[in-house]
Amino acid sequence: MTDRRLVSHLLRRLTFGPTSAEVDAATRTGYDAMLASLLRPAVAVPPPALGPDPAASLGPGSTREQRQEARRRQGEQVTELTRWWLARMADGGAAEKLTFFWHGHWATSARKVRSAQLMLGQQQIFRRYGHGDTGPLVRAMLRDPALILWLDGQKNTRRAPNENLAREVMELFTLGVGAYTEDDVKAAARVLTGWQVDRAAGTARLAPGRHDDRPVTLLGRTGTFDVDSYADALVRHEAHVPFLARRLWARYASSDTAPAAGIAAAGRDATALLTAICRDPAFEATNGTLVKQPVEWLVGAIRQLGVPTGEQRRLSGTLRALGQVPLRPPSVGGWPAGAAWLTTASALTRLRAGQQIAGLAPEAGERLTGGDRLEALADMLVIDGWTDRTAAALRTVKNPRRLLAAGLASPEYAIH
Template identity: 70%
Template sequence: MTDRRALSHLLRRLTFGPTSAEVDAAVRAGYGTTVSELLRPGPLPSPPELGADPVAQLDPGAGREQRQQARAEQNKQVTVLTRWWLARMTDAGAAEKLTFFWHGHWATSARKVRSAQLMLAQLQTLRRYGTGDTGPLVRAMVHDPALIIWLDGQRNTRRAPNENLARELMELFTLGIGAYTEDDVKAGARVLTGWQVDRATGVATLVPKRHDDRPVTLLGRTGTWDADSYADLLVRHEAHVPFLVRRLWVRYAAASGPSQAAAARIVAAGRNTTALLTALCQDPEFTAASGHLVKQPVEWLVGALRQLGVNVAELTQQQQQRLQSDLRGLGQVPLRPPSVDGWPAGGSWLTTASTQARLSAAQTLAKLAPAVADRLTGADRVEALADLLVVDAWSGGTREALRSVRDPRRMLALALASPEYAVH
């Protein structure tokens, strides 16, 4: 693989979609420097103005109509937050791609949480802690109000333990199946009893009378644990880093997972997410995984917006609504994962229905793209299109199909819907 192809591959994986100019800059900087620059943590973004949660502000005696209006306002706030995040994705590169990874990993949905404020707070937590040691991140997420609501933590009491949060904390977020027992789930649930969320303040607090503070045996150790010490047990467990490496590999390298040798090399980097991603990107199997990862719909759409120079913040409300409608058609809307398992990976995004949805969304993008006709003219317009979309090479069939199209916007739409653009 040439240096340019290797760097194009790196940028496609670490960001939502590089521009040709960004690839040029990476070639000049070199591979190692580019990895370091992309993964350098940045400041937290300034959040959008959402206002207060309208449902939390209702009087206890509010009528049905008032509650319906408050719910409608809640939905509007979630829409505002979603559009703000999409706009930020087009600007922030690798940092926001990592936040999106963690969002899919912790998989919390606004459908059940019903609070843009709590979802925003969770995103800020993922940004604040997601680049460093996983210890502070897991501690913060155990206390996260949105996650507590999403996984029924408020129903977890001394008298009626609810196992949802404890189970998913181990199975999906930190250890993986096989690293814990059902007794560990029961013990973890008891440790996490008593947490309640105040929606008006957005704060989770422990209510002592609802909490079970008796000693338990958890992951082979007996003691009196609290939420923080439980989180510490999880991240110190021998299964934690290998589990996280597999999850990172599936989203950044290939859906098939790493070989044992590659996994061992990356695990050796420790528990720091930036160090793990650095090791992943520098592993020889990462470069060899080019062409083996299907873009998630959000990655596909945001990457196209970046490469086409579409400023999401400057779009009309109708145009933004259309983009969100396209994402719904594609099957992935930020802040709305389908379940605690998050979104699928790999070939699940390559169905007949998804291909049709991509073509429809590609037509939307082609209409939004500025000065397409100026950029895709002349005898080399097919190559110009590959350069614009940072596609290493078209297949013979795709190349002939593109050459047969005269209209630049239709040509662009076909390229965006092509296998070469969907799989990278």
Template identity: 60%
Template sequence: MTDRQTVSHVLRRLTFGPTATEVDKAGETGAAATISAALAHRTAPPGPDLSTGPPLAQDADRDARREARAQQNAELDRWWLRQMAADGTAGEKLTFFWHGHWATSIQKVKSAALMYRQQQTFRRYGTGDTGPFIRAMLRDPALILWLDGQQNTARAPNENLARELMELFTLGVGHYTEEDVRAGARVLTGWTVDRGAGTSRLMPKRHDQSPVTLLGTTGVIDLDGYADLLVRHRAHAPFLAARLWLRYGSGAPPSAAVVERLVTAFGPGRDVTAMLHALVLDPEFPATNGQLVKQPVEWVVSAVRQLGIDAGKLDDKQLKQLSAMMRALGQVPFRPPSVGGWPAGAAWLTTASAQVRLRSAPNLVTLAPGAVATLEQAARPDRLDALARLLVIDRWTDRTAAVLAPAAQDPKKLITLGLATPEYAVH
């Protein structure tokens, strides 16, 4: 790959929809500096205004409370869509990764405030040591509600949270036993959520304080002790390495050599940012170019950013339109279909999804007069190259170029077709 292709590949994976200008700047500074700058810690953005609508007091009218929740949910959706499109940084994309990893849905939690609080946890802890991160997530009210943790009592242990914690979030299948699930559930008994305060707390009368044998350790183990056993487990670092590789590297599982290198970078400090840094510098990473399918959220946000659409100026109707695109494509933030999160890879490359992208693209082009003007200014024979630059695509295949060429006389149609190409769906 050329230097420009190298930094384009890195930025496409680490961030949401890098613009041509951002790639130009990265090309000047080089891949190493680009990666360091992209992964540098940034201050969390201001939160959404969730004060709209009538109060959510339990004694309020049921319809009024339902309407208030709907308004707050919509405001949270608009806030994150604006944030992803306006910022698009590696930190924002990592937050999106963690959202898919912990896969909590507002449809069951029924609280925009709790979902936003979970996002704050992703932003605060998701870049560093997974120990404090997992401890915080085990106290997260939204996750507790999502996985029935508030129903987990000493008299009637509920295993949902303990099972998914080990299977989907920290260790993976085959690295724990059913006895570990039962023991983990007992350790997590007694945690309840105060919806009004937006907090969780341990109720001693509901908690089982008896000794357990959990992941090879016997004794009285509390929540923090459970988290420590998980992050010290030999399966934890390789599990996380594989999950990051599948979302940032390739849709295929990583080789044993890649996993070993990423685990080494993760180190005793369990540093997520160091692992991600090592991932995009890995010798096997360049060969993954063109192998990862964009998730619907990535497709929409990337298009908004690369077409130069000012997310801060989008009105509620336009934001609803963008949300409708994601919904039609099968992915809406804060609403994963299950605790396993959204599908990946070829699942997003159906004939139906291709038709949705083709129908949605004209609406995006309507919001991007600047992008249309850029192509209009290019000579007609150069417009395919100008489109590739605009959408940060390395090159068109001969087959795609043959489809695009007749549309070169109409910039709006050309951009519309460009957004629906395989080169834009797979990066």
């Protein structure tokens, strides 16, 4: 039988937060079998029925009131999509955790895109391609309407090149700083000229009259590139796989250490890289070193305490207070990591949120009335153990729901 602590560590990292029963089952299944099971692509789930984009029907003669109403309805659709996604996360599974990783990696915000339909379309790209070879993923993302709008790709024409998309694709999404030159940025921008977004259709198309199809010298090769050949040049570049391995390691293993060089040998397949990360001897030593992002913290608590789906809507303000709302990353660089989430203000917010969550899961509190309350709390929250300081503080809390809230606000729960 596999060591329970090791399996708990695996499940905490690959999912949004395992239940005690899931850890029990994984312990019986075994580490390698559970790892393979977790990394299987998820079964497709029907997307939410958002309806058409309210702004797609606005014409040049639309009034100020009509535009304001369209913006209001767009905001409602984004909120609906966010709630749907959080409910999917709470259903469990590593596939949605990987979708969330890619969302933070190709960070795109609804604040500028202003379309729930396009943001959902980007999510579906991550679900379809995110578990496999990055070649198809990068090809799809270079055509993604949400990303094009987010990084001003629709303003990039042969007469007025815009370098935003070309630069960020190389710096933040595929290669990293130092793997390309300013001349590469200019050449890539020319390759990406002419793409226009059709909001009503939810697609992007190449407008030949706005596209610069002249040969360029890009990443060491001279010739005529299109979107696909540019994507292929990116994923075949020697910097791509090590860059991707570092990003996955930082989110799934440790933001303080670098992955072993051998992990990159798994290639550019995301599932193969995650498998190599979780099998690397250094992975076990990262237990208790990674700070949970607010989404991970909240969704894990919802799962472990069994908060009913109908009650989860009441927690939507928690993520705003903690500074991480899905579909709204603060910049193209995504959300911060590590100690940035461990502020005094965030600790107080987690405590208040923990009290609210405990109130929405009354049956969970009933399990904390015996003599082994701290052990029961650790089991419920899948925490390996309490420090002496935390245990001493928890013993002073007599009310079961307050004890549960204190456990959710503890350092042992915030860092996994």
